[in-house]
Amino acid sequence: ATLWDAATGTQLCELQRHSANLEAAEVFPFGSKVVTGGIDDLAVVWNATSCEPLLELRHADWVTGLAVLERGATVATITSDGGVALWSATTGEQLHLLVQPTPHQHGQLDFGLLPFPLGDRLLTFNVREAIIWDVADGRPLRRLVGLPTGGVHGTAVSETGDVLAVCSGSAVAVLDSRSGNVLYSAAQRSSQGAPPKRCFVAVTFGGLLDPDGLGRGLSWKQLLRPAEIPTRQAGARRR
Numbered sequence: 572a573t574l575w576d577a578a579t580g581t582q583l584c585e586l587q588r589h590s591a592n593l594e595a596a597e598v599f600p601f602g603s604k605v606v607t608g609g610i611d612d613l614a615v616v617w618n619a620t621s622c623e624p625l626l627e628l629r630h631a632d633w634v635t636g637l638a639v640l641e642r643g644a645t646v647a648t649i650t651s652d653g654g655v656a657l658w659s660a661t662t663g664e665q666l667h668l669l670v671q672p673t674p675h676q677h678g679q680l681d682f683g684l685l686p687f688p689l690g691d692r693l694l695t696f697n698v699r700e701a702i703i704w705d706v707a708d709g710r711p712l713r714r715l716v717g718l719p720t721g722g723v724h725g726t727a728v729s730e731t732g733d734v735l736a737v738c739s740g741s742a743v744a745v746l747d748s749r750s751g752n753v754l755y756s757a758a759q760r761s762s763q764g765a766p767p768k769r770c771f772v773a774v775t776f777g778g779l780l781d782p783d784g785l786g787r788g789l790s791w792k793q794l795l796r797p798a799e800i801p802t803r804q805a806g807a808r809r810r
Contacts, residue, residue, distance in 0.1 A: 572596060572607050574622060584622035588615050594635045599643040604660070606646050608634030614648050616660055626663040630654070632672065636683060640690040640706045647693055647706075653682045655695045657709060667709025669702075670695055683723070687732040687748070694735065698722030701737060703748065713751045718744050725772040727779065729791040736779055736794075738772045743782040745794045755789075755797040757782055 572586040572593055591611040598605055604625065608614040614628040614637065628634075628648060636649040645666065646658045654672030656665055685694040692712065693704045701715040701723050718739045725738035728748070735748040745755040774780065778790035793800055 572605075574605065574619060586615070586617055586622060586624075588624045588627070589613060594633060595637045597637045597639050597646075599639050599660070601643075604643065606637055606639065606660075608637050608648060610634075610651075612650075614646065614658075616646065616663075626660070628658050628663055628665075630656075632674065638684055638686040638693065640686055640693060642690060645690075645706055647684055647686065649682055649684050649695070651682075653697055655682075655684060657693075657706065669693075669704055669709060669711075670697075683726065685726045685728060687728055688730055689732060692732065692748075694726060694728070696723035696726065696737070701726075703735075703751075715746060715751055717753045727772045727774045730777075731791075734791045734794055736772050736774075736782070743772060743779070745779070745782070745797075747795075755782075755794050755800065 574583040574586065576583055586607060589607065589609040589611050591609055593607055593609040595608040596605065602619055605617045605619050606614060610633040612630045612632060614634045615624050616626040618625055630648065630650050633651040634648050635651050638647040640647055644660055646660050647655065648658065649655045650672060652672040652674045653670060655670040657667040657669065658665055682697045691706055693706055695702050695704065701718065703712045705712050718737055723737055723739050727736040733748055735746045737744050737746065742756055742758045744753050746753050778788055780788050782789060789800060
């Protein structure tokens with residue numbers, strides 16, 4: 572992995588500790604640290620100034636996703652067998668194992684995680700379920716129900732963390748993240764009018780881009796008041 576100065580485009584250093592390809596990288600708040608994860612079953616926390624490794628977080632399978640939480644105090648990792656863990660970014664101690672790994676399903680299923688803006692909550696999802704977790708104590712706050720069938724393939728969260736969009740099957744569902752209530756749902760369609768092979772969540776400034784195939788953007792405020800959303804839009808075009 573290579574660190575670059577975002578202002579000047581200057582290469583700062585090479586991060587050399589992994590023995591195989593990298594799958595994920597995240598920057599800590601204020602750019603003080605970086606964490607990387609790879610198929611060598613390792614996540615490494617780096618000092619972004621000296622480019623020296625600070626911690627090694629060892630796993631039993633490939634590290635395929637990362638999130639920095641609680642203002643940089645905690646790192647979440649997800650592995651290719653579906654396991655999700657929370658780690659201290661100071662000591663390297665594993666704090667909580669949120670989702671048990673399933674080694675026999677290595678690389679066969681979709682898994683993912685999504686941090687909430689304040690870093691106090693984390694969404695984990697796979698083909699079976701989606702769960703919002705409290706990061707501080709590692710307890711599940713809510714299992715999301717009422718989602719379209721077909722497994723979760725994409726997610727997005729509003730800037731305030733109040734609204735959560737989940738792409739499942741060939742539809743998008745928008746939920747109140749605190750209550751879990753489904754606020755809005757819409758089936759997606761391709762340009763030929765058929766359901767796509769895989770749904771998607773596209774985020775635009777302040778909301779979602781074309782969640783219902785009507786060629787429009789819907790703000791998070793609109794999605795909180797679904798009864799006020801027009802059912803169609805003049806001149807709207809399908810993709």
